[in-house]
Amino acid sequence: MKMTGAKIVIESMIKENVEVVFGYPGGAIMNVYDEIYKQNLFQHILTRHEQAAVHAADGYARATGKVGVAFLTSGPGFTNGVTGLATAYTDSIPLVVISGQVPTSLIGTDAFQEIDAVGISRPCTKHNFLVKDVKDLAYIIKEAFYIAQSGRPGPVHIDIPKDVTAQMTEFVYPKEIDLKTYKPTTKGNKRQIKKVVEAIKEAKKPLVYIGGGAVLSNSAELVREFVNTTQIPAVETLMAKGVLRYDNPLNLGMVGMHGTYAANMAMSEADLIISLGARFDDRVTGKLEEFAKNAKVVHIDIDPTSISKIVQVDYPIVGDLKNVLETMMSLVKSEINPEDYEYFRSIVKRYNELHPLSYHDSDKVLKPEWVIQKTGEILGDKAIISTDVGQHQMWTAQYYPFSFPRQFVTSGGLGTMGFGFPAAMGVKRGVPDKVSINFSGDGSILMNIQEFVTAYEYKLPVINIVLNNNYLGMVRQWQTMFYDDRLAETDLSVQPDFVKLVEACGGKGYRVKTKTEFEEALKDAITQKVPVFIDVIIDRREIVLPMVPAGESLANTIVEYKDPKQLENKDEK
Amino acid sequence: MRKVISVIVENEHGVLARIVNLFAGRGYNIESLTVAPIPESNYSRMTIATEGDPEIFEQIAKQLNKLIPVYKVMESDNFIEKEMAMVKFPIDNSLSDIDALARCYNGNISNVSEDYIVVTVIDRAVRIDNFIKGIKKFSPIEIVRSGVSVIDR
Numbered sequence: 001m002k003m004t005g006a007k008i009v010i011e012s013m014i015k016e017n018v019e020v021v022f023g024y025p026g027g028a029i030m031n032v033y034d035e036i037y038k039q040n041l042f043q044h045i046l047t048r049h050e051q052a053a054v055h056a057a058d059g060y061a062r063a064t065g066k067v068g069v070a071f072l073t074s075g076p077g078f079t080n081g082v083t084g085l086a087t088a089y090t091d092s093i094p095l096v097v098i099s100g101q102v103p104t105s106l107i108g109t110d111a112f113q114e115i116d117a118v119g120i121s122r123p124c125t126k127h128n129f130l131v132k133d134v135k136d137l138a139y140i141i142k143e144a145f146y147i148a149q150s151g152r153p154g155p156v157h158i159d160i161p162k163d164v165t166a167q168m169t170e171f172v173y174p175k176e177i178d179l180k181t182y183k184p185t186t187k188g189n190k191r192q193i194k195k196v197v198e199a200i201k202e203a204k205k206p207l208v209y210i211g212g213g214a215v216l217s218n219s220a221e222l223v224r225e226f227v228n229t230t231q232i233p234a235v236e237t238l239m240a241k242g243v244l245r246y247d248n249p250l251n252l253g254m255v256g257m258h259g260t261y262a263a264n265m266a267m268s269e270a271d272l273i274i275s276l277g278a279r280f281d282d283r284v285t286g287k288l289e290e291f292a293k294n295a296k297v298v299h300i301d302i303d304p305t306s307i308s309k310i311v312q313v314d315y316p317i318v319g320d321l322k323n324v325l326e327t328m329m330s331l332v333k334s335e336i337n338p339e340d341y342e343y344f345r346s347i348v349k350r351y352n353e354l355h356p357l358s359y360h361d362s363d364k365v366l367k368p369e370w371v372i373q374k375t376g377e378i379l380g381d382k383a384i385i386s387t388d389v390g391q392h393q394m395w396t397a398q399y400y401p402f403s404f405p406r407q408f409v410t411s412g413g414l415g416t417m418g419f420g421f422p423a424a425m426g427v428k429r430g431v432p433d434k435v436s437i438n439f440s441g442d443g444s445i446l447m448n449i450q451e452f453v454t455a456y457e458y459k460l461p462v463i464n465i466v467l468n469n470n471y472l473g474m475v476r477q478w479q480t481m482f483y484d485d486r487l488a489e490t491d492l493s494v495q496p497d498f499v500k501l502v503e504a505c506g507g508k509g510y511r512v513k514t515k516t517e518f519e520e521a522l523k524d525a526i527t528q529k530v531p532v533f534i535d536v537i538i539d540r541r542e543i544v545l546p547m548v549p550a551g552e553s554l555a556n557t558i559v560e561y562k563d564p565k566q567l568e569n570k571d572e573k
Numbered sequence: 574m575r576k577v578i579s580v581i582v583e584n585e586h587g588v589l590a591r592i593v594n595l596f597a598g599r600g601y602n603i604e605s606l607t608v609a610p611i612p613e614s615n616y617s618r619m620t621i622a623t624e625g626d627p628e629i630f631e632q633i634a635k636q637l638n639k640l641i642p643v644y645k646v647m648e649s650d651n652f653i654e655k656e657m658a659m660v661k662f663p664i665d666n667s668l669s670d671i672d673a674l675a676r677c678y679n680g681n682i683s684n685v686s687e688d689y690i691v692v693t694v695i696d697r698a699v700r701i702d703n704f705i706k707g708i709k710k711f712s713p714i715e716i717v718r719s720g721v722s723v724i725d726r
Contacts, residue, residue: 118587123598127641130586147641181583181644305635308628 005134005165006031009098012141014041015173018069020060020429021045022053026073027113029100031165033071045429045458048450050077052422054084054097055448059423061093062409063384064430065218067148072099075113078159079120083416086124088155090413091239092216094148095155096141097125103163104132117159126154134167142174151184152303153216184302188319188327196274196298196315197331203272203296205344206232209255212239212412213277213301219322220405223276224248226325231338233348235263237278238412242402252348253357256284257548258394261355264546264554266348267292274298277321280310281413290553300324355546355559357398363515365539368392368467371518372399375437375465378522383435384409384427388420388444391473394544396439418447424462425455435463435526442468442492445533449501455531456506463525463532469540470495477543480563502533511535541566575604576630577622577652577723583642584610584617591640592619601625601633605656605698605720616644622698622721652723656698660708661689661715671711678704689714 003011009032013021020043025033036044047053050072057068068088072081078099088095102111118130127147129140137160144156200206214223220243227234227250234244235255244251253260255267264286267273273295278284285291291311298315299307307316317324359369372395375383385400386409387393393410402408409427411419420438428436445466455462467473472490479487499509508528510521518536525532546557582588589608596603604622611618623633630648637646662671664687671692672682678701680694694704698721705716 119590122587122591122594132586179641182641303639305632305639309632 001171002168003171004031004035005131005137005160005167005169006035008134008137008169008171009141009160009165010035010039011171012138012173013069016067016141016145018042018067021069021071022047022056022060022426023071024050024053024073024077026077026100028074028102028162029071029077029098029160029165031162032098032100032160045454047422047454049448050080051083051418052448052451052454054081054095055087055416055419055422056426056429057095057097058084058088058093058419059386059409059426060430061088061095061426062423063406063427065406066430067094067096067145068426070095070097072097073113074100074102074117075115077113078117079115082120082124085121085155085157087411087414087416087419089124089126091212091411092153093155094153096144096148096158097155098158098160100165101130101159101161104161105163107161118157121157125157126152128157129159131158131160131164134164134169137164137169138171138173139177142177143179146177146179147182151182185304185318186302186320186323188300188317188324190327192315192317193324193328194331196317197328197335199272199296199298199315200230200232200274200332201335204340205270205347206272206274206341207266207270207295208232208234209267209273209275209278210234210236210240210243211276211278212237213321214240214243215405217277217302217321218405219277219325222322222325222329225329226332229329229332229338230336230341231345232274232341233266233345235259235267237281237284238397238410240278241397241408242405245403246401252352254397256281256286256554257550258398258544258546259548259554259557260352260357260398261546261557261559262348262352264548264557265351268294268553268555269347270295272296272298276300276325277302279306282310285310286548286554287552290555359542359545362539366513366515366518366536368395368536368538368542369399370515371465371467371536371538372396372439374515374519375522376401378519379435379437379526381407383437384431386410386420386424386427386436386438388438388440388447389415389417390441390444391477391542391544392439392441392444392467394474395467417444420444421448421451421462421464424464425451425458425460428460428462429458436460438462438464440464440466441473442466442470442495443472452502452505452507452531452533459529461528461531463522463534465522465534465536466498467536467538469538469542471540474544480543481561482549485565498533498535502531507531507533509533509535511537513537539566574626575622575624576648577620577654577721578630578634578637579647579652579723580619580621580637580643581611581616581645582619583644584615585642588617588642589619591642592621592637595636595640596623599632599636601629605718607720607722620720620722647725649725651726653726654697654721654723655695656701656721657693657695657719658701658704659683659717660692660694660705660713662692662708662711662713664688664690666690666711671708674704674707
């Protein structure tokens with residue numbers, strides 16, 4: 001059947017089983033929006049800023065494992081979405097983002113709302129396309145969905161000039177595609193897998209290091225089986241929260257800059273590191289020369305460029321973690337004796353007892369860690385937790401009891417403030433039966449506060465728990481610790497009345513200063529049908545600990561820091 | 574260390590930009606770059622001469638392979654390598670001397686006008702370096718190098 005390019009876009013979405021598109025219309029993409037108006041097979045959610053549209057699609061993708069979709073217009077519409085693309089790119093999140101472009105005849109003339117969109121998105125997408133002929137459109141969309149979710153996932157951007165959406169052609173949506181130049185390796189090399197099992201067998205202090213790849217490849221069950229069968233202790237990255245349950249005794253917690261003492265020390269002491277879909281980010285390794293210097297390294301990753309990029313790897317396996325672990329498990333069961341690692345388990349246990357994750361609670365002022373723990377007690381696995389970026393993000397990673405993969409939605413690689421709220425809207429849209437919480441700070445939340453209107457309109461009752469210390473807290477923490485407390489431009493004492501602000505947008509606001517007030521507010525918030533803002537006034541000077549200062553070795557983890565300006569807490573726990 | 578990488582890519586919109594952006598964005602050097610379509614195919618060949626450590630070359634090759642339109646990345650220490658250089662001299666030089674020199678580098682005089690002569694030579698990049706040193710005394714006015722092309726033996 002012949003149809004316009006715009007209609008092809010819509011029909012292709014239906015073929016890809018897209019149930020929701022986040023977006024924002026404008027001149028160059030009007031033909032497509034006209035077709036959205038005429039159909040009712042998928043929902044369109046109009047965010048109030050393009051950045052939020054891409055983050056919402058991203059949150060939806062992270063929580064559901066499906067491809068998130070966003071539509072933007074040309075020029076500023078597209079450039080507003082770029083932060084969203086970059087965020088998804090660094091965390092390998094599958095998105096298809098379609099932008100309008102000025103008509104083909106005007107490209108290159110500095111036309112109104114023209115920008116070289118594919119030029120801008122090239123370094124922050126897995127791949128991108130400029131559609132020059134309507135005949136290629138259906139194939140390109142199919143290719144985009146395929147590329148976004150295969151191999152190491154990532155966002156794909158399609159830029160469509162306005163005349164292409166108006167032209168007519170026969171619509172044929174390809175069932176299968178074969179890209180000669182793109183064939184991700186999924187099966188790991190069997191001989192190499194055997195070697196790895198041998199290495200594990202010989203190791204005295206092996207350590208499993210779990211990354212976001214374990215979430216993306218849906219291999220959490222297998223990772224759990226691997227860890228529980230071998231009884232090898234494990235550390236996790238920010239992106240791997242929930243792969244192992246928080247209460248698994250082998251789970252030493254997060255590793256790296258704000259990792260637990262036990263995880264960081266285990267990393268420094270291990271003689272074999274088994275990396276499952278992690279990428280040795282600088283926030284994990286600390287000082288590279290000191291990182292895991294006693295260890296041989298096994299690295300299983302679907303992306304060959306991740307292997308030996310930062311740390312020289314002794315046993316590389318390129319492949320899909322799920323496939324590799326499936327093959328490995330049959331060998332592991334017969335070859336590995338969990339008792340061999342008893343000694344190492346006792347060492348890491350001691351580390352954990354020496355400096356467990358802890359904070360000084362208070363009855364005078366709310367502590368952010370307590371707020372997160374309390375939320376965890378009340379909601380536990382009934383909620384999916386998003387965050388913005390900063391201190392609250394680290395406290396959430398440390399103190400929320402994560403128990404399943406895809407329970408934690410956070411901008412790990414790029415560290416995008418303003419990500420949390422729109423992402424939490426996408427989470428709520430994708431997984432409506434869970435409570436969608438966004439832990440945020442008073443800095444981050446203002447970066448996409450306009451989305452209260454969207455969340456209200458589309459009945460997405462996200463609960464924003466904003467840990468308000470009137471500071472850009474993480475930068476403030478660095479200024480205090482490393483810049484003699486010169487607080488350059490981090491004091492946010494001038495703030496809106498958040499309760500009034502969100503209530504003006506149809507939301508519900510609470511302002512709490514005590515434990516009882518917080519509990520009451522949260523319990524009430526869960527019953528609300530509108531988006532919620534809990535303004536939690538916390539200890540201004542609380543810092544995130546443990547901490548490995550930038551460029552230091554993991555073995556130099558700071559577990560205690562006396563801030564002379566912090567309120568003395570006499571009732572320490 | 575210098576290395577030449579031969580890359581076969583789909584001959585499509587923006588592919589050169591993808592390759593060049595990769596080098597620029599990740600801080601890799603490009604000493605020279607030549608691109609031309611491969612006859613009777615939808616592919617182009619890019620030949621990139623680059624500098625770096627072996628670990629960098631490994632990353633470059635992997636990163637190139639990761640780009641969707643890249644079909645094949647070839648590295649070898651056994652390539653036959655050629656580069657072309659064209660040099661313009663004032664006419665008041667000794668034509669026979671220049672011609673003799675050019676012949677040593679698989680070259681000849683390509684053009685003679687009222688004021689200038691143009692010499693073209695084809696050789697390995699290091700030999701071209703030597704040629705350029707050797708012609709200094711003839712006061713060359715302009716030197717154009719093509720960048721290297723390679724083929725497997």
